[in-house]
Amino acid sequence: xxxxxxxxxxxxxxxxxxxxxxxxxxxxxxxxxxxxxxxxxxxxxxxxxxxxxxxxxxxxxxxxxxxxxxxxxxxxxxxxxxxxxxxxxxxxxxxxxxxxxxxxxxxxxxxxxxxxxxxxxxxxxxxxxxxxxxxxxxxxxxxxxxxxxxxxxxxxxxxxxxxxxxxxxxxxxxxxxxxxxxxxxxxxxxxxxxxxxxxxxxxxxxxxxxxxxxxxxxxxxxxxxxxxxxxxxxxxxxxxxxxxxxxxxxxxxxxxxxxxxxxxxxxxxxxxxxxxxxxxxxxxx
Numbered sequence: 001x002x003x004x005x006x007x008x009x010x011x012x013x014x015x016x017x018x019x020x021x022x023x024x025x026x027x028x029x030x031x032x033x034x035x036x037x038x039x040x041x042x043x044x045x046x047x048x049x050x051x052x053x054x055x056x057x058x059x060x061x062x063x064x065x066x067x068x069x070x071x072x073x074x075x076x077x078x079x080x081x082x083x084x085x086x087x088x089x090x091x092x093x094x095x096x097x098x099x100x101x102x103x104x105x106x107x108x109x110x111x112x113x114x115x116x117x118x119x120x121x122x123x124x125x126x127x128x129x130x131x132x133x134x135x136x137x138x139x140x141x142x143x144x145x146x147x148x149x150x151x152x153x154x155x156x157x158x159x160x161x162x163x164x165x166x167x168x169x170x171x172x173x174x175x176x177x178x179x180x181x182x183x184x185x186x187x188x189x190x191x192x193x194x195x196x197x198x199x200x201x202x203x204x205x206x207x208x209x210x211x212x213x214x215x216x217x218x219x220x221x222x223x224x225x226x227x228x229x230x231x232x233x234x235x236x237x238x239x240x241x242x243x244x245x246x247x248x249x250x251x252x253x254x255x256x257x258x259x260x261x262x263x264x265x266x267x268x269x270x271x272x273x274x275x276x277x278x279x280x281x282x283x284x285x
Contacts, residue, residue: 079247079251080250080251080254080255080257080262080265081203081247081250081251081254083262083266084200084203084204084250084265084266084269085207087266087269088204088207088208088269088273091269091270091273106277106280106281106284107284109215109216109219110219112219112220112223112283112284113223113284114220114223114224114283114284115224116166116171116224117174118282118283118284118285119220119224119282119283120163120166120171120173120174121174121177121282122279122280122282122283123159123162123163123166123232124163124173124174124175124176124177124180125176125177125179125180125181125183125279125282126155126159126180126232126279127155127156127159127160127163128176128180128181128183128184129180129183129184129187129205129279130154130155130156130159130205131156131184132184132187132188133187133202133205133206134154134156136187136188136191136198137149137202141191141192142191142195144253145191145195147249147252147253148202148246148249151206151242151245151246151249152235152236152237152242152245153206153210153235153242153243153246155209155232158230158231158232158234159231159232161231162230162231162232165230177282179275179278179279179281179282180279182275182278183275183276183278183279186201186275187201194264196257196261196262196264196265196268197264197265197268199250199253199254199265200265200266200268200269200272201268201271201272201275203250204269204272204273204276205272205276206246207243208276210235210239210243213233214233216280216283217229217230217232217233218233220283
C-alpha cells in the first residue's frame with residue numbers, strides 16, 4: 001500500500017558523476033605502443049566500472065529513500081502508520097508483496113476476465129463506501145475526525161463522473177449491492193462506537209486504492225475499456241505528498257492512544273481486507 005516510488009533515470013544518475021581526470025608524466029620511451037593502449041584501456045574500464053557502480057548506488061539510494069518508512073517519533077518509537085502498514089502487508093500474498101504471508105484466495109489480476117456489468121457494480125459500491133467515509137469525517141461525531149476532511153484523497157466525486165460517463169455510453173447504472181451497503185453500515189457504526197477500528201478501515205480503504213487499486217484499474221481498463229483511464233484513478237496534485245499528509249495526521253491522532261487502543265486498531269485490519277475484498281469480487285466473479 002505504498003506510493004509508487006519516484007525513479008531516478010540512468011542518464012540523470014550518470015550526470016551526477018564527475019569525469020575522472022587522468023594525468024601523466026613523460027612517457028617512458030621504452031614503453032611500447034601496445035602497452036600504452038592496454039594501460040589506457042584499463043583506465044577506461046576502471047572508470048566505466050566505477051561509473052556503473054556509482055549509478056547503481058544512486059538509483060538504489062533514490063528508491064530506498066522513497067520507500068523508506070516514515071521517520072521515527074521524537075521518542076524514537078516507530079510511527080503508528082508504519083505498524084498499520086506492516087500488518088496490512090502481511091495480509092497480502094507473496095505474489096503481491098515481499099512481506100505477504102497469506103495464501104491466494106482469488107486468481108491473479110492478470111487472469112481476471114472482468115465484465116462491464118461486474119465492474120459497474122464494483123464502482124457503484126465503491127462510491128457508496130467513499131461517500132460514507134467522507135460524510136463521517138464531515139460530520140465528525142468524534143472531534144478529531146475533522147482533521148481528515150479535504151485531504152485530496154476523496155473519491156466519491158470522481159466516481160460520480162465515471163458513472164455518468166458509463167451512463168452516456170448506454171450502460172445501466174445499478175443500485176448499490178449488499179457488499180457495499182453492508183460495509184457502509186459497518187463504517188457508520190464503527191465511527192460512532194469504535195474510533196480506533198474506524199480509522200483502521202479509513203487507512204486501508206484510501207491507501208489500498210492508491211496502490212493495488214490503481215494496478216487493478218489499469219488491468220481492467222486494458223481488458224474492457226480500451227485503456228481509458230477513469231477519474232477514480234486520478235488525483236489533483238502530488239499523490240505522494242497527499243498520502244504523506246494523511247500519514248502525518250494519522251500518526252498525530254494515534255499519538256494519544258494507549259497501546260491497547262493501538263493494538264485494537266491493528267486487529268481490525270483483517271476485517272477491513274475482508275470487506276474490501278467483497279467489493280472486488282464484483283470484478284472477477
